[in-house]
Amino acid sequence: MMKYTPWFIRAIVILLIVIVALTSCNQEKNESKITIGEVTRSVFYAPEYVAVAQGFFEEQGLEVDIQTTAGGDKTMAALLAGSVDIALVGAETSIYVYQQGAEDRVINFAQLTQTDGTFLFARNTEDTFDWDQLRQSTFLGQRKGGMPQMAGEFALSKHGINAHQDLELIQNVDFANIASAFASGTGDYVQLFEPQASIFEQEGRGKVVASFGTESGKLPYTVFMTKQSFINDNQEVVQKFTNGLHKAQLWVDSHTAEEIAEVILPFFKDIDPAILISSVNRYKEQGTYATDPIIDEDEWNNLLDVMSAAGELKERVDAEVIVDNAFAEHAASK
Known part of the structure; x- marks a missing residue:
């Protein structure tokens, strides 16, 4: 004679099966x-x-x-x-x-x-840009050892500019604060990513004069x-x-x-x-x-x-x- 399994036991077994399945899915x-x-x-x-x-x-x-x-x-x-x-x-x-x-x-x-994803942004928009204009300028750079700074220096060197000798190079500003530091008046030039470069152009803070991405190569x-x-x-x-x-x-x-x-x-x-x-x-x-x-x-x-x-x-x-x-x-x- 077949033994009868109480309904609540069957319900518990089904519930356990569902829980295991859901756990497995999760x-x-x-x-x-x-x-x-x-x-x-x-x-x-x-x-x-x-x-x-x-x-x-x-x-x-x-x-x-x-x-x-x-x-x-x-x-x-x-x-x-x-x-x-x-x-x-x-x-x-x-x-x-x-x-x-x-x-x-x-x-x-x-x-x-x-x-590289940075652009050279100049505060002065009056003159036609020439790389020699950077000499003796104040340059708000990126963190030492980071790719933006290294690619920037690499690009500058192609134009005969030594970032540590020919510029007043500022590198003590945190990455997240570079844009706001420039906006507050620090630096003649700055390296900016997009969309910050376009935002600053729209606000009349200066203009993009060169691309470090183009200058430093792939x-x-x-x-x-x-x-x-x-x-x-x-x-x-x-x-x-x-x-x-x-x-x-x-x-x-x-x-x-x-x-x-x-x-x-x-x-x-x-x-x-x-x-x-x-x-x-x-x-x-x-x-x-x-x-x-x-x-x-x-x-x-x-x-x-x-x-x-x-x-x-x-x-x-x-x-x-x-x-x-x-x-x-x-x-x-x-």
Whole structure:
């Protein structure tokens, strides 16, 4: 004779099955959630925001959370501490970590921008610009050892200007406060990212007179990177992330500044849409946004030249040591 199972026992069993299933789903969701630490919020990183806004990461089954950390040192500290999974920051920071002998190397796996993103902004708008005008001027620079400052010095040297001898160089202002320091009257010239450069032009504070991106050439200026241990444990997630990024890169490359600005506007709610369009257009015109995530050897070597010229490179680091192009190459081949 078949034994009868009381209804409440059957209900408990069903409830346990549901709880286990829900827990499993939540675990899977958490495994696909990625936290990005970006060095700053900038139009310079438009493809990153497009990937989120257009659902390209979501198509890959990823939930991406972007946190803005002010400065390369803070962004790298967050990555090393595990506060973020992936860092969007200058490739030079991974070299610094390697030079310090880190056991868990920081690996560059997907390039976002391929030129410097700063512009030379002059307070005086009356004269036609000539590089020699910088001599003996007060120059509000960026943090020592950071890519904006190193690329800026590299560009200046091409015009025969030694940043530490020919300028009154100010480097003691925090990255987040550089724009406000210039606005308050500090410096004759300043290095600015967009959209700040366009905002200052609109406000009549001066004008953009040169592009450090154009002057310093192509290099892996801003790269998505993570710890080797994270890659070892999450190869599928890293691949999906790179796939979504590449789709965004292609989208940005094939759309107008107006279309891109409309998509990324939610990330810049306090900015005039016209300024956003101007900023995106300025970056597109000079080829700042990489069209694929591959970090090529020529760009890497140019980065090493820039760092060496700035005296920040102990020894040249071959790309294969801290660059893994496997994910980028797979994404680009699809």
